Amino acid sequence: MKMLYFMHREFPGHSFEVSEMLEDTEFRALLTFDDSWYFLHYCFFGRDCVCSETSSAVRTHLYNLASALYRHFDMLTKGEPQRARRILDIIGELVDISEHSREFPVCLWAYGDTSTRDLLTERLALLPSTKQMEHFLKLPHMTRHERDRLLYRYSDDKISLKRYKNEMADYNRRCKLTAKNVQRTKNIR
Numbered sequence: 001m002k003m004l005y006f007m008h009r010e011f012p013g014h015s016f017e018v019s020e021m022l023e024d025t026e027f028r029a030l031l032t033f034d035d036s037w038y039f040l041h042y043c044f045f046g047r048d049c050v051c052s053e054t055s056s057a058v059r060t061h062l063y064n065l066a067s068a069l070y071r072h073f074d075m076l077t078k079g080e081p082q083r084a085r086r087i088l089d090i091i092g093e094l095v096d097i098s099e100h101s102r103e104f105p106v107c108l109w110a111y112g113d114t115s116t117r118d119l120l121t122e123r124l125a126l127l128p129s130t131k132q133m134e135h136f137l138k139l140p141h142m143t144r145h146e147r148d149r150l151l152y153r154y155s156d157d158k159i160s161l162k163r164y165k166n167e168m169a170d171y172n173r174r175c176k177l178t179a180k181n182v183q184r185t186k187n188i189r
Contacts, residue, residue, distance in 0.1 A: 019045035063160035067167035
């Protein structure tokens with residue numbers, strides 16, 4: 001399994017499985033927005049390279065992906081406990097990455113081995129400080145760049161976080177209802 005090196009932290013790389021899932025047009029249809037697969041497939045799961053994006057855009061797409069996984073959890077897992085555990089691991093990693101990204105205005109990451117990690121570390125060392133990066137992102141040409149984002153690079157992490165929390169709450173309600181129905185069935189016998 002490939003490790004995910006995201007800024008100065010390592011993640012197990014559970015989420016890389018989604019990269020393969022995105023090849024399936026049926027899975028793409030489950031995503032919150034039709035064009036979000038492009039960002040995920042070509043930007044977030046970039047192959048053998050160091051990727052970068054504003055942290056708000058990263059959070060937007062990862063929260064939307066996590067909410068889609070919760071929304072379609074039963075269909076994706078098909079009742080298989082092993083598959084359910086993997087999907088929950090993916091969701092957990094996506095949320096951890098999203099929360100970790102809050103510390104940075106711009107994020108760099110890569111999937112790979114230790115040589116990939118070393119390349120990412122070299123690139124991170126060349127970045128200006130967080131304060132300098134925040135100032136840079138407020139320059140007129142950068143704010144114009146943010147306004148002119150293509151749809152697949154859509155960025156609104158507040159709405160995406162709310163969507164994620166709602167889908168997680170719905171998932172938890174479904175789990176409780178299932179457990180309650182199982183208990184009722186046992187009590188009837």
